[in-house]
Amino acid sequence: MRTARRDTPAPKTLSARLLTGLAALIGLVVVGALFPGAAAAQSSGAQAAGLHIDGGRLLEANGDDFVMRGVNHAHTWYPGETQSLADVKALGANSVRVVLSDGYRWSENGPEDVAAVIEQCKANRLICVLEVHDTTGYGEDAAAGTLDHAADYWIGLKDVLAGQEDYVVVNIGNEPWGNTDPAGWTEPTVAAVKKLRDAGLRHTIMVDAPNWGQDWQGVMRANAQTVHDADPTGNLIFSIHMYSVFDTAQEITDYLNAFVDAGLPLLIGEFGGPADQYGDPDEDTMMATAEQLGLGYLAWSWSGNTDPVLDLATDFDPSRLSDWGERIFRGANGIAQTSKEATVYTDGAPDDTQAPTAPGTPRATSVTDTSVTLGWPAATDDTAVTGYDVVRVGDGTETRVAASTTTTATVTGLTAGTPYTFAVYARDAAGNRSVRSATVEVTTDEGGGTPGGACSVGYRVVGEWPGGFQGEIAVRNTGSAAIGPWTLAFTFADGQTVTNMWGGTATQNAGAVSVAPASYTATIPAGGTVTLGFTGQKGGTNAAPTEFSLNGSACATT
Secondary structure: OOOOOOOOOOOOOHHHHHHHHHHHHHOHHHHHHHOOOHHHOOOHHHHOOOOEEEOOEEEOOOOOEOOOEEEEEOOOOOOOOOHHHHHHHHOOOOEEEEEEOOOOOOOOOOHHHHHHHHHHHHHOOOEEEEEEOOOOOOOOOOOOOOHHHHHHHHHHOHHHHOOOOOOEEEEOOOOOOOOOOHHHHHHHHHHHHHHHHHOOOOOEEEEEOOOOOOOOOOHHHHHHHHHHHOOOOOOEEEEEEEOOOOOOHHHHHHHHHHHHHHOOOEEEEEEOOOOEOOEOOOHHHHHHHHHHHOOOEEEOOOOOOOOHHHOOEHHHOOOOEOHHHHHHHHOOOOHHHHOOOOHHHOOOOOOOOOOOOOOOOOEEEEEOOOOEEEEOOOOOOOOOEEEEEEEEEEOOEEEEEEEEOOOEEEEOOOOOOOEEEEEEEEEEOOOOEOOOOOOEEEEOOOOOOOOOOOEEEEEEEEEEEOOEEEEEEEEEEOOOOOEOOOOEEEEOOOOOEEEEEEOEEEEEEOOEEEEEEOHHHOOEOOOOEEEEEEEEEOOOOOOOOOOEEEOOEEOEEO
16 A cells, blocks of 8 residues: 555665566566466356456356455544445445454454454455455565465464355455565465465465555566465465556556466555655556556545545545545546445345435434534345434435444534434345434534544554654644644654654654644645554653643643
8 A cells, every 4th residue: 555554665766677677578478477377267166156367367156257446444543433334335346355463563454343344244245355464575675474374364263264156356465575585475475375274264365566555676576476376265465556557557567467367366456546755656547558458447445544635535425535536436437437246235135225214313412512423223125224314304415424334423523513314224235225214403502512622633653663763743623713824743752753654744852842734735624534654663662642732722632
């Protein structure tokens, strides 16, 4: 991924350019050299249950081709954003790659949570690619975990994964090697594949490339056949991540065609379109070539990036797609044009046309000057209710103000001392929507409100290593008017120092830190959030700041 949750993709070096140029000149001869024995590629996956590989293609159990058209979702960092799966489905996606942690670097996603994610994918008729993110940049990032550790995590989830072969692809580890000695990627990748198969997992396995996923030195391309042959089931697909290394059409088409011509399965497991300091990815060619060759793609990422330029949706709101989101979902060769739902959700079953019943009358369970929390009796459905939409009603119109997969939701960004009318709709996985519930009238409090008045701040440590750490600060505007420009202030108690920041500019005097916004975070809309990321130095302890202020006013902490 091209966010501050890991190093930015490597700049294309002279050696990478020479390799690319050589491949372009030699053409198909290179394919034969890089993939010896490609004609003997395994097809034993054709006999497997569920999703499987045959003839270099990802197929469903019934033999139908399945081409992924979806997005990545950062579940492990935003476990409360379960509505995201329903939202990406509503925009046309047929698959989602879900970020998980094996506990090495971040908090582990345990069996209960993973089982819930799988059920949410199935309820929303999505194919679920599950990936361990802790391996990102191993060999270059000292905080990264190994593929062997990730394999042990998947084996520990064997009971959860059993029987889900129709719906789940196991992506062993995200970008499991950095730019340091990428040739070292092959052996541990082979070992991890064998370990999973020896443990009895029969799901399709996805393998990410080295070089932070971009394979700009061609290691995965040169050793793909060896890795593929290590899987006795043949159910293995390769994943290339395409960011600024892939900034020309020739580079993209050469790479994708090399795998197709060799009969080896491949998809674009992550890609970005916005330019960065290293180049401007050619997402138009990526998407067009993927469609031409029938290869899957999964865009990075739905929301919550430290660098919001890569957010497809702003603040996880599907009604606020970014330019990048509009390109992915509604542009040429985008998801809306090319996505087809997996037949496992449609074969042998009639189309679901029955809407859920109306939810019960909502009631206010908590009211402040700028927010209200609502709860309501659940709706019912002939299959399953997958979510609820809360609307504000007034003057003959409705405005969607919140969504939830449970029977509660909090509406923020309201004006103090103001009456509001709210109602709720239920919806199912097929997109059927209930009739509207009865309404509830709520008047917000007159001033006072939540601690901090107009802001709240969430602070967390994303990762630590000896002498250093990476942190994240989410600043939310809980008021009714936009804030900007702004200055955020806080104090470190243990001698920590900020060494680099994105989303803002930090100045520090002893432990006191003052942050001014970047151009793209200069305004925080009412009810909106900006997220700052940073790296820092630390000693033996690393306590979080306890107080934050925005433009001199104290903020609540979350």
